Amino acid sequence: MNQPHTTDVPTVYLDHSATTPTHPDVVAAMLPYFTEHFGNPSSLYRLSNTSREAVSTAREQVAAALGANAGEIFFTAGGTESDNWALKGVAWARRNEGRHIITSSVEHHAILHSCEYLETQGFSVTYLPVDRYGMVDPSDVEAAITPETALISVMLANNEVGTIQQIEEIGALAHDHGICLHTDAVQGIGHIPIDVDVMNIDLLSLSGHKFYGPKGTGALYIRDGTDIDTFIHGGAQEKGRRAGTENVPGIVGIGAAIERVTKDIPGHQKRVGALRDMLASGITERIPDSHYNGHPNKRLVNNAHFSFPGLDGEALLLMLNRRGICASIGSACSSGSDDMSHVLRAMGVPAAHGRSSLRLTLGDDNTKEDVEYVLDVLPQVVGRLRDMAIF
């Protein structure tokens, strides 16, 4: 936000689903590759060997975090590129076998807008509904499959309300019909243990800055044997499938970051989950007419998403910002239209709830004191705005 905080308030960052700070250990791992180890991995001298080996190590680190083979990991510039590549790459590669794609109505715009583009190119897309918790029913996936279906893409966990989808079941259905499954796992890394074999995943997108890695880094897991066209054409990098000189420091960073966040997922779930539960139950107890959105338990361990009918989400966010609390909203009055998010709309959330939504997403550095501060400030702010608005 643009407004400066007053000097006597703490800063409590609760927007980890938007981005995370790059961890100091990750930064330390990256730094030499900006300076002394600056070689282009494609070159043939010793200076480049170090860079090439660093990229190789990072590939192994990402693969290990997913239960994949290193040869199945391709580095990209982020989750958006990975999503675009997965959808367009498979669609174009398999266009002679079928031109139908199945996805969900609550995907990130990187998926939805890619699907909309493909619809202009002669592909058809089924956008699956979700229940009131934001969950896709696997039986709806099966019902949507046609002989023309080339790809199913369902996110692992929702960026807004945190609902975790039944990817293993959806993947099994896909494989029963000989269709490959892509999952946008951008929000899930570090929060959910992932094994691409167990979960029947053929393509998986991830983004470094969501798990304490650098921005502008990502990867696409592509199961060996998956039909997919190249998306970025040029040189022979990434086995000729994704051109462009490797962002060596970034790749080193994403490797170090994913290794770090997947080292002890159960421990992370326990610690952050306790804070999230304290936050969610505290809000429910202290703020009348507060509504907890998303699935009651099948949700990202760090996500608390609420609606407070009787106020405007942007106004709430601004008041929280002035008190040092960084959070996010799911809708904004920005263009003279009701901009309720597509996720809340798909869940059937009423407009009054949608416009008053607040997403709080915790991270490694948050403390019990942070939660207590929010539980002190948030009820006051909600009360003030409602006093101004309730007729």
Place this chain on the structure above:
Amino acid sequence: MYNETVMDHFEHPRNVGDMEDATVVADVGSPECGDRTKLYLKIEDNVIVDVSFKTLGCAAAIASSSKATEMIKGKTLEEAWALTNMDVVEALGGLPEPKIHCSVLAEGAIREAINTYRKDQGLVPWE
């Protein structure tokens, strides 16, 4: 996004609240974005002697309502009728372009209240 004048009116809105002895009350909503303003006017001898409001809306809507009430307090009905949303925006030192529409609600509420009053008095509403 918002300047300090807007933020001041948002955080510390003037004339906010209900008014039990209001002469007239207008309740105006924006179908586009769901914002809603309730405006109370106390009118004596064609002059707005007191005004208050309640708004469900974004910071721009709240700040615009607050500023507008300041601008019409003590004014004649003709002077208040002449106030436009852009007068309010200017008095606030500007709003981001996508938020300009949020100031229309205050103008609408003032005009609705004045015409409600005129109808109550058996007068022809202004256009």
